[in-house]
Amino acid sequence: MDKETLRRLLTGVSAGEVPVDEALASLEDLPFKDLGMALIDNHREVRTGAPEVVYGAGKTVGQVREIVGYMLTRDANILVTRATEDMYAAVRELCPEAVYNPLGRTISVRRRLPAETDSYIAIVAAGTSDLPVVEEAAETARMLGNRVEQITDVGVAGIHRLFARLDLIRGAKAVIVVAGMEGALASVLGGLVAKPVIAVPTSVGYGANFGGLAALLSMLNSCASGVSVVNIDNGYGAACCASMINHL
Structure with a gap:
């Protein structure tokens, strides 16, 4: 039940077009x-x-x-x-x-997806190994009615690849940054774009990454303004936050 469906139901009852008992049956699981x-x-x-x-x-x-x-x-x-x-x-x-x-x-x-936004969310991934989290975020964002642009494999080890995609990233209304290892990409983008950056640390990395804890702490300690952080591998949570921003 969404607000528009509820509004139609109440309007129908008010206009005498929907019987009260039928409306009650629609609401019985609320x-x-x-x-x-x-x-x-x-x-x-x-x-x-x-x-x-x-x-x-x-x-x-x-x-x-x-x-x-x-x-x-x-x-x-x-x-x-x-x-x-x-x-x-x-x-x-x-x-x-x-x-x-x-x-x-x-x-x-997908039964009744909301209309896709004109503005978009950019999902930026440091490496190909981060793609499972990227895909979770992208699927969630699209289900919530957002246009999504994915920019992948632009981590700091080859930062020139990131600069080649900056125009697309800067055009987004919100930016999700997905990175494992030391998680530096979120800070880099936080210093390059004038949009909210939602950082997602991933569990990708060698032993000292501690299953994503190293990337999480790096992102939490970012000196770049406008960077917020969700939990390790939480593409879903990042997409929900970005969707709220994109729909403002």
């Missing part, structure tokens, strides 16, 4: 639906503008199938992050139009 192992937040899109997203990691295939099966009855857009091939196979049995991004590990069902 604010949430209890599936036993999960409480599906049907009110989230009304509150925040974006529907609930299913985090696949730690869930069984059966749980993901049951959650998605219920969400399909609500005619909502569906995004499952950190999804496996087995989860996708189970969801596709329920919904043949479901799409799996094996690199980003996302399952998406």
Whole structure:
């Protein structure tokens, strides 16, 4: 249930075009639906503008199938992050139009996507190894109605590659920077662009990277203004933040 659907429903009741009992039936699963192992937040899109997203990691295939099966009855857009091939196979049995991004590990069902923005989010990746996080962010941003431009493999080890793409990056309304190793790319871009930079440290790197902790601390300690940081490998969270900025 989103605000526009709710507005149409209330307008229909007010005009006498929708029976009260029919309207009540539409609202009976608000604010949430209890599936036993999960409480599906049907009110989230009304509150925040974006529907609930299913985090696949730690869930069984059966749980993901049951959650998605219920969400399909609500005619909502569906995004499952950190999804496996087995989860996708189970969801596709329920919904043949479901799409799996094996690199980003996302399952998406597009029912009523918002119109794509004229402005765009730039997602900039230091290396090819960071692409799983890039793809998670890109899938999330597109599901939220954003135009996305991806600029990859422009890390500081060959910084001339970054300079060749600066015009495209500077044209964005918000910039997501995805980098592992020492995470220096976020600081570099923070000093080059006049847009919000959302840094995503990744777990890519050798031993002293500590699974992304080194990149996280580097980004948190950035001397460049306008850089904010999300958790390690959290492409989803970065995309949600960038989408809010892009829709202002």
